[in-house]
Amino acid sequence: MRRPLPRTLRGQLTAGLVGLLAVACLAVGITTALALRGFLMGRLDQQLTASGGRFAASLEHEAKPDSDNHPDTRGQAELTMGARLLDATVTQAAVVDDAADRPLDLTAEDRRALAAVPADDEQGHSIALSSLGAYRVTAVHGDDGDVLVTGLPLHPVEETVHRLEAVEAVVFGAALLATGTAGALWVRMSLRPLRRVTAQAAGVARLPLASGDVAMPDPLPDTDPRTEVGQVGSALNHMLGHVENALTRRQASEERLRHFAADASHELRTPVANIRGHAELALRHDGPLSGEVRHALDRISAESRRMTSLVDDLLLLARLDAGRPLEHRTVDLTLLILDTADDARAAGPTHRWALDLPEEPVTVPGDAHRLQQALGNLLANARTHTPPGTQVTIALSPEPDCVRVSVTDNGPGIPEEIGPEVFGRFVRADHARSRSSGSTGLGLAIVHAVVTAHGGTVDVTSRPGRTVFRLTLPG
Ligand SMILES: Nc1ncnc2c1ncn2[C@@H]1O[C@H](COP(=O)(O)OP(=O)(O)OP(=O)(O)O)[C@@H](O)[C@H]1O
Numbered sequence: 001m002r003r004p005l006p007r008t009l010r011g012q013l014t015a016g017l018v019g020l021l022a023v024a025c026l027a028v029g030i031t032t033a034l035a036l037r038g039f040l041m042g043r044l045d046q047q048l049t050a051s052g053g054r055f056a057a058s059l060e061h062e063a064k065p066d067s068d069n070h071p072d073t074r075g076q077a078e079l080t081m082g083a084r085l086l087d088a089t090v091t092q093a094a095v096v097d098d099a100a101d102r103p104l105d106l107t108a109e110d111r112r113a114l115a116a117v118p119a120d121d122e123q124g125h126s127i128a129l130s131s132l133g134a135y136r137v138t139a140v141h142g143d144d145g146d147v148l149v150t151g152l153p154l155h156p157v158e159e160t161v162h163r164l165e166a167v168e169a170v171v172f173g174a175a176l177l178a179t180g181t182a183g184a185l186w187v188r189m190s191l192r193p194l195r196r197v198t199a200q201a202a203g204v205a206r207l208p209l210a211s212g213d214v215a216m217p218d219p220l221p222d223t224d225p226r227t228e229v230g231q232v233g234s235a236l237n238h239m240l241g242h243v244e245n246a247l248t249r250r251q252a253s254e255e256r257l258r259h260f261a262a263d264a265s266h267e268l269r270t271p272v273a274n275i276r277g278h279a280e281l282a283l284r285h286d287g288p289l290s291g292e293v294r295h296a297l298d299r300i301s302a303e304s305r306r307m308t309s310l311v312d313d314l315l316l317l318a319r320l321d322a323g324r325p326l327e328h329r330t331v332d333l334t335l336l337i338l339d340t341a342d343d344a345r346a347a348g349p350t351h352r353w354a355l356d357l358p359e360e361p362v363t364v365p366g367d368a369h370r371l372q373q374a375l376g377n378l379l380a381n382a383r384t385h386t387p388p389g390t391q392v393t394i395a396l397s398p399e400p401d402c403v404r405v406s407v408t409d410n411g412p413g414i415p416e417e418i419g420p421e422v423f424g425r426f427v428r429a430d431h432a433r434s435r436s437s438g439s440t441g442l443g444l445a446i447v448h449a450v451v452t453a454h455g456g457t458v459d460v461t462s463r464p465g466r467t468v469f470r471l472t473l474p475g
């Protein structure tokens with residue numbers, strides 16, 4: 001499995017630092033090992049050249065101990081190897097062992113390797129002998145038409161190089177460890193301002209900017225334009241400034257709009273009530289009224305009634321939006337449900353109404369009138385948006401710290417096109433039909449606003465055959 005690269009900038013910088021140092025260490029290690037080996041080989045070659053085949057020449061004389069001209073073969077370093085070749089055939093071969101010559105047993109392979117060493121070459125040659133291992137050898141032409149090969153073991157060179165490699169491995173390892181630790185700390189320190197910027201940005205991202213009254217965090221202190229982090233910090237501060245400005249303006253404009261809606265609906269109440277009053281007065285007029293006029297007055301009266309309720313709904317929403325405090329009395333929810341269900345039963349006799357209430361009365365702190373209105377809206381929906389014969393069940397269940405009320409019907413369900421917007425204002429399905437039935441799409445918006453103002457929640461699940469509205473009110 002491939003190990004993933006570190007994702008954080010800190011991890012990447014530390015890994016990069018250690019990686020680069022590792023590459024540098026490797027390059028230094030390889031170069032010094034090669035240089036040392038080259039130097040030691042050169043010295044070995046010098047030694048071999050200096051010995052000039054004397055040891056190999058001495059072998060011949062040792063073979064003939066009566067010779068007068070006995071050259072000095074002693075004084076050769078331990079493990080010096082000598083071989084004498086006549087016509088490319090090894091005639092004698094020995095190695096200095098404990099300051100004495102020890103004849104060498106050579107395999108055919110060894111003999112071939114010795115015969116292949118070029119004579120009178122300044123440069124040494126590396127060969128492998130079966131009994132002695134790796135050797136550096138040179139060959140010179142002897143006085144008797146022979147070739148004298150002298151060799152010195154290579155293993156001291158290898159040993160020295162390996163020791164250097166071992167020392168370098170330990171030193172470089174320690175250096176990498178120290179760099180990794182110190183580098184991580186250093187990178188961490190250098191990135192501290194960036195962490196502040198990140199934390200600030202993350203904090204702002206978590207703010208509920210859509211909900212109006214938001215306290216912006218203090219500006220960042222890292223704004224030095226000479227550093228990259230400072231530039232980011234300063235840009236973030238600027239951006240936050242703009243956001244704060246925009247939020248303040250939006251809040252002010254929302255406030256104005258709320259006031260306007262509240263004022264407009266308040267102002268509309270009286271003229272609408274007057275229109276309705278006059279229409280009803282005209283309808284009660286004793287004199288003869290043509291059918292057409294009566295119909296027109298009926299329409300005026302009905303539409304002004306609808307407008308009154310619309311204006312009341314708008315005013316209530318505007319007041320709840322403005323955070324107007326509600327009444328805070330003990331409300332007997334059981335009684336409230338019984339009353340509201342009675343009204344619903346009277347308004348929708350073709351529906352089947354069922355109650356699921358606990359024995360003991362259940363109470364909540366709140367505004368009885370508004371809660372009744374919210375529940376009434378839910379029951380009105382269960383009646384108007386479902387066909388006759390639909391079963392509607394109102395259930396009440398007290399929980400340890402809250403009270404749940406649910407309204408369930410087995411009607412056709414909330415049309416899919418409304419979706420999660422069902423609690424929005426003026427959201428309703430099939431506009432033409434809804435409008436003709438007097439529906440405005442404010443009913444559930446009021447339920448939501450009333451329940452939220454009580455510190456509760458409301459949600460809905462709906463599919464054809466089962467729609468459930470659940471209210472949760474703090475107990
Ligand atoms: N129990 C239900 N079954 C099916 N559809 C429903 C149900 N309750 C609500 N809806 C759908 O949700 C829409 C929004 O309901 P809401 O009460 O907000 O508005 P409305 O009933 O259309 O108008 P009003 O302001 O008169 O209550 C409705 O138009 C209807 O399509």
Ligand SMILES: [Mg+2]
Binds near residue numbers: 377381442
């Ligand atoms: Mg409704």
